[in-house]
Amino acid sequence: MLDHLAFETPKPKVIQGAKHDWELVIGMEVHAQVASNAKLFSGASTQFGAEPNSNVSFIDAAMPGMLPVINEFCVEQAVRTGLGLNAQINLVSAFDRKNYFYPDLPQGYQISQLYHPIVGEGEVIVDMGPGVARRVQIERIHLEQDAGKSIHDMDPAMSFVDLNRTGVALMEIVSRPDIRGPEEAAAYVVKMRQLLRYLGTCDGNMQNGNLRADVNVSVCRPGAYEKYQDSQDFSHLGTRCEIKNMNSMRFIQAAIEVEARRQIGILEDGGEVVQETRLYDPDKNETRSMRSKEEAHDYRYFPCPDLLPLEIEQAWVDGIEASLPELPDAKKARFVTEFGITEYDADVLTAEAENAAYFEDVAKGRDGKQAANWVINELFGRLKKEDHDITESPVSTAQLGAILDLIAKGDISGKIAKDLFEIVYTEGGDPAQIVEDRGMKQVTDTGAIEAEVDKIIAENPAQVEKAKQNPKLAGWFVGQVMKATGGKANPAAVNQLVQAKLGL
Numbered sequence: 398m399l400d401h402l403a404f405e406t407p408k409p410k411v412i413q414g415a416k417h418d419w420e421l422v423i424g425m426e427v428h429a430q431v432a433s434n435a436k437l438f439s440g441a442s443t444q445f446g447a448e449p450n451s452n453v454s455f456i457d458a459a460m461p462g463m464l465p466v467i468n469e470f471c472v473e474q475a476v477r478t479g480l481g482l483n484a485q486i487n488l489v490s491a492f493d494r495k496n497y498f499y500p501d502l503p504q505g506y507q508i509s510q511l512y513h514p515i516v517g518e519g520e521v522i523v524d525m526g527p528g529v530a531r532r533v534q535i536e537r538i539h540l541e542q543d544a545g546k547s548i549h550d551m552d553p554a555m556s557f558v559d560l561n562r563t564g565v566a567l568m569e570i571v572s573r574p575d576i577r578g579p580e581e582a583a584a585y586v587v588k589m590r591q592l593l594r595y596l597g598t599c600d601g602n603m604q605n606g607n608l609r610a611d612v613n614v615s616v617c618r619p620g621a622y623e624k625y626q627d628s629q630d631f632s633h634l635g636t637r638c639e640i641k642n643m644n645s646m647r648f649i650q651a652a653i654e655v656e657a658r659r660q661i662g663i664l665e666d667g668g669e670v671v672q673e674t675r676l677y678d679p680d681k682n683e684t685r686s687m688r689s690k691e692e693a694h695d696y697r698y699f700p701c702p703d704l705l706p707l708e709i710e711q712a713w714v715d716g717i718e719a720s721l722p723e724l725p726d727a728k729k730a731r732f733v734t735e736f737g738i739t740e741y742d743a744d745v746l747t748a749e750a751e752n753a754a755y756f757e758d759v760a761k762g763r764d765g766k767q768a769a770n771w772v773i774n775e776l777f778g779r780l781k782k783e784d785h786d787i788t789e790s791p792v793s794t795a796q797l798g799a800i801l802d803l804i805a806k807g808d809i810s811g812k813i814a815k816d817l818f819e820i821v822y823t824e825g826g827d828p829a830q831i832v833e834d835r836g837m838k839q840v841t842d843t844g845a846i847e848a849e850v851d852k853i854i855a856e857n858p859a860q861v862e863k864a865k866q867n868p869k870l871a872g873w874f875v876g877q878v879m880k881a882t883g884g885k886a887n888p889a890a891v892n893q894l895v896q897a898k899l900g901l
């Protein structure tokens with residue numbers, strides 16, 4: 398099976414400074430909340446929107462003497478994610494303590510994986526349009542606990558802490574600095590979200606903060622990145638700044654753009670970029686320094702003494718691999734070959750697994766291009782008007798399939814089919830029965846059409862003369878007949894008759 402379609406690599410984004418041209422280099426750290434009902438080391442619920450501090454076990458609250466117990470399902474989800482990114486799965490991994498103080502971190506440390514992550518190197522193909530994609534390498538995925546939430550805007554004098562999120566499992570997915578522009582960075586997050594949703598390992602809800610990204614940005618002169626690639630030597634690249642906690646594709650792009658220009662300004666003035674963590678302010682469209690970049694040693698990482706190294710078996714990993722669904726790249730390639738649709742349409746149809754399943758149901762045994770057209774333009778278009786997604790579609794795959802069958806049999810024209818679709822969408826019912834009951838059947842009886850053609854020719858002698866001079870004008874007669882029959886005449890039959898009667 399063809400895994401992905403052949404593609405070309407896009408050109409890196411070039412920004413013209415006052416003095417030179419500059420290229421962008423971007424690496425992403427995506428924090429994805431693991432889809433799991435329970436937390437990483439406790440049985441407390443992960444339900445979003447629960448009463449503050451109601452989903453907090455003694456472990457999450459860091460009561461003395463409590464011991465964390467690893468949630469096997471969260472481990473399985475991380476392994477599944479790694480497999481979906483074609484990555485190395487490490488059969489032995491280990492948890493470390495990352496020590497820091499924060500009011501919403503009762504333990505005083507976060508349990509994470511620095512030295513031995515559960516997932517090693519993998520890759521993501523980031524689609525940038527038909528036939529164009531960027532291969533982005535994944536460096537690692539590690540499992541870690543989320544922190545709680547400090548709330549500063551509920552009282553003028555006090556801050557509150559909600560520990561519901563404390564201890565929820567996160568996957569930190571770290572990319573290599575292989576992304577070369579703002580659009581690519583946004584497309585990377587889109588693709589990652591799509592993959593995670595296909596895999597069922599993260600719901601990808603960015604509004605709730607279940608998927609957020611730290612964006613690392615540096616700039617370099619043309620040619621420097623290629624040197625880095627050949628040698629994997631980071632000294633060829635510029636100093637990076639990290640923009641924290643981005644959860645909107647639009648802001649990711651804007652933040653990269655302004656941050657790159659800020660760095661170019663500094664460098665062209667002869668200054669140096671300081672490695673630091675910055676925040677993006679969408680109102681002012683600027684990034685601001687948050688803190689100087691801390692190093693691993695600032696956190697005094699050490700192996701968590703409460704947890705044994707995590708050992709998993711290859712057979713267990715193989716079992717998870719065997720249960721993986723078909724993933725977007727493979728599905729897209731298959732749709733193009735199996736149904737003869739364009740890569741663009743395949744992209745749209747595979748954006749969500751549910752959309753793809755719907756399309757496939759309709760297209761099976763029918764004209765794939767026509768099915769794609771109807772699903773994308775009519776159905777998706779109609780659903781979008783009401784802000785519905787495919788799972789809320791009032792038209793089932795059987796109903797849409799029946800409409801396409803009526804077109805294929807010549808029972809209805811494409812135009813009538815649209816009216817029929819609207820009826821099925823708003824009122825429901827069996828399409829064939831509706832056509833029958835409401836007299837929507839296309840007139841293919843040539844006798845009836847012929848009578849109509851004769852009538853219109855007889856009533857319009859001047860038009861007839863013109864059409865004989867200029868055969869293109871025959872279309873006018875076809876239009877008149879269609880109008881007179883309420884769109885129910887078979888257009889091909891009408892056209893043939895008009896041509897014959899006019900002697901063209």
Ligand code: ADP
Nearest residue numbers: 422423424425572573574613614615634635637
């Ligand atoms: P940290 O703990 O400092 O965040 P990580 O290893 O978790 O370090 O992540 C570093 C991120 O920064 C990776 O995504 C990596 O690709 C990216 N990165 C490293 N060097 C550069 C650079 N020069 N320009 C842009 N991104 C970079």
Ligand code: MG
Nearest residue numbers: 426569571611
């Ligand atoms: Mg990091």
